[in-house]
Amino acid sequence: MKLKISDIDDLGRGLAKDDGKIWFINKALLDEEVDVKVILDKKKYGLGKIHKILKASKERKCSFCPYSFFCDGCAFDITSYENSIKLKEDAINKMFKYENIIIPEFKIVKNPKTLGYRNKISLKVLDGQVGYYEEATHNFIAIKHCALVLEAINKVIEDFNLYYFKKGNLQIRSNDNNEILLIISTKEPVNISDDLYQKHKIVGVIINDEVVYNDSFFYERRNGLLYKVSYDAFFQVNAWISEKISQDIMNFITSDDIILDLYCGVGYFSLKMALKAKEVIGIEVLKNAVLDALKNKELNHLNNVNFLLGKVEDKIDKIAKKFTKVLVDPPRSGLDKKTINFLLAQEIPTIIYISCNPKTLKRDIKVLIEKYKILDLKGYDMFSYTKHVECVCILNLRYL
Numbered sequence: 506m507k508l509k510i511s512d513i514d515d516l517g518r519g520l521a522k523d524d525g526k527i528w529f530i531n532k533a534l535l536d537e538e539v540d541v542k543v544i545l546d547k548k549k550y551g552l553g554k555i556h557k558i559l560k561a562s563k564e565r566k567c568s569f570c571p572y573s574f575f576c577d578g579c580a581f582d583i584t585s586y587e588n589s590i591k592l593k594e595d596a597i598n599k600m601f602k603y604e605n606i607i608i609p610e611f612k613i614v615k616n617p618k619t620l621g622y623r624n625k626i627s628l629k630v631l632d633g634q635v636g637y638y639e640e641a642t643h644n645f646i647a648i649k650h651c652a653l654v655l656e657a658i659n660k661v662i663e664d665f666n667l668y669y670f671k672k673g674n675l676q677i678r679s680n681d682n683n684e685i686l687l688i689i690s691t692k693e694p695v696n697i698s699d700d701l702y703q704k705h706k707i708v709g710v711i712i713n714d715e716v717v718y719n720d721s722f723f724y725e726r727r728n729g730l731l732y733k734v735s736y737d738a739f740f741q742v743n744a745w746i747s748e749k750i751s752q753d754i755m756n757f758i759t760s761d762d763i764i765l766d767l768y769c770g771v772g773y774f775s776l777k778m779a780l781k782a783k784e785v786i787g788i789e790v791l792k793n794a795v796l797d798a799l800k801n802k803e804l805n806h807l808n809n810v811n812f813l814l815g816k817v818e819d820k821i822d823k824i825a826k827k828f829t830k831v832l833v834d835p836p837r838s839g840l841d842k843k844t845i846n847f848l849l850a851q852e853i854p855t856i857i858y859i860s861c862n863p864k865t866l867k868r869d870i871k872v873l874i875e876k877y878k879i880l881d882l883k884g885y886d887m888f889s890y891t892k893h894v895e896c897v898c899i900l901n902l903r904y905l
């Protein structure tokens with residue numbers, strides 16, 4: 506089927522219209538003419554995969570990745586880094602404009618290390634090989650390398666042996682000291698050979714949530730602080746960009762602030778803000794992350810920060826305190842209704858909204874602007890070459 510790409514959506518896909526139907530084509534650029542293989546064909550829309558490029562865009566470049574054709578992890582590896590940023594900025598500007606939400610021109614802070622920046626990878630294991638399934642298929646693609654992850658992770662992937670285990674999931678995490686945590690879930694026996702331990706700085710192996718080798722965590726230095734991070738706790742994937750976000754946020758914090766940090770993880774932002782603010786309280790649902798956060802408070806000798814275990818939506822209305830700022834950094838699904846209603850009712854003067862999903866950020870801002878105005882909205886290229894963008898929005902109560 507032949508299509509002409511007329512737009513790029515907020516997920517980095519090329520859009521083409523044909524006979525009243527919208528087609529979404531991965532890795533297609535504006536104005537390109539492509540011959541596509543149909544992957545999904547619904548009444549109003551369809552998904553296609555490029556079979557042949559009939560007319561290529563001037564912006565098209567040869568990918569840095571040998572798996573580019575099969576892997577949809579990157580949406581923009583087929584163009585220059587500069588163009589990938591422009592496409593992401595345009596899509597988000599358009600998204601807000603479409604909803605009539607007035608924002609300052611949306612710009613993205615670039616990543617100084619556009620490859621080899623990610624500290625975590627999640628892979629499938631099949632017949633002893635590591636890889637992933639091609640999108641919308643059962644085709645398993647074995648890999649020996651991913652251009653986005655830290656070198657220490659790639660070295661483990663290269664050495665992954667056919668006999669370690671046959672089938673399951675493998676997550677590899679690394680830190681600023683090239684240490685490695687291997688997190689495996691499988692029903693098969695696992696036999697990791699001694700060479701892997703000798704060649705790599707493996708500090709922990711966790712199988713089906715049980716520690717079978719050494720520790721279940723490592724430490725990482727960031728923001729001028731020391732963080733303990735458990736194998737299952739969230740930790741910002743891109744060191745430079747996450748530090749840049751912390752620095753930028755600190756410009757809004759004052760020594761009088763009493764701050765509520767919702768979805769605080771191991772205390773990444775809470776601890777940094779506690780260096781300047783009067784008091785910080787974090788809420789997080791994952792037990793290991795809260796235990797890490799309490800340990801991190803101790804490691805960094807901070808007495809003005811505390812952490813509560815539980816769901817944000819269950820805990821927020823139980824803290825009797827007058828907060829001056831609230832930082833929210835929810836999962837991709839964004840804020841739930843109860844949390845938004847709490848924020849509107851409490852009228853906390855400033856909301857710092859950190860989001861890894863511009864769509865849910867836009868949805869939540871649309872409700873919050875009933876009482877808040879947007880002071881600043883910026884993007885950060887935390888996930889270079891992929892479709893994802895990290896955003897930070899500063900909202901101030903209108904009467905301020």
Ligand SMILES: C[S@@+](CC[C@H](N)C(=O)[O-])C[C@H]1O[C@@H](n2cnc3c(N)ncnc32)[C@H](O)[C@@H]1O
Pocket residue numbers: 738739740741768769770771772773774788789790791794815816817818834835836
């Ligand atoms: C995007 S991460 C942000 C973590 C932290 N702000 C950081 O920068 O490391 C989202 C966090 O929210 C937690 N979480 C998810 N749903 C939650 C909920 N309903 N209540 C509290 N925490 C939740 C996750 O466990 C995760 O640690």
